[in-house]
Amino acid sequence: MRLRFLGKNSTPGDSPTLYASDQDSYVVQGWKIYANDLLMKLEVPDDHTAVEVPVELFEHLTKDGVTSGAIKRFTAPIVFVTDNGTCIVQGPVMRDAEALSQMRLPDYEDCIEVPRSSVLALLEESSGPDHQRPA
Secondary structure, three states: OOEEEEEEOOOOOOOOEEEEEOOOEEEEEEEEOOOHHHHOOOOOOOOEEEEEEEHHHHHHHHHHOOOOOOOOOOOOOEEEEOOOOEEEEEEEEOOOHHHHHOOOOOOOEEEEEEEHHHHHHOOOOOOOOOOOOOO
16 A cells, blocks of 8 residues: 655654545554543544544645645544544554555554545535424
8 A cells, every 4th residue: 555645744854643544545654542531432443543633634635636625524534533623533544564664653553544435424414304304
């Protein structure tokens, strides 16, 4: 899997980082979650993990031809929003050796692969209930 760097919201040598892949997906690199109170709120399947990233990280989607990177719906793959303005994003653990070789992944970080369609759905306005439908 080939990655294309979209951007990061951090200091040099530190992440989180957002990549576009050649597999119609995004790779989200973020901080591992160590807080027990937060871990207890998550249901993470065995082949998945969750990472913490600033919400602003998704603004880099504009570098992938997306009009806006402003999150409008906090639904999966975002599973939790913290009081610190970060979000917890969950998805399959990145195991692709080629992709991992293109990244700098410190011990305190992990990364997940999320389908492009799932990330783009976060940018759409929630339509809410259909009040025009007859009862």
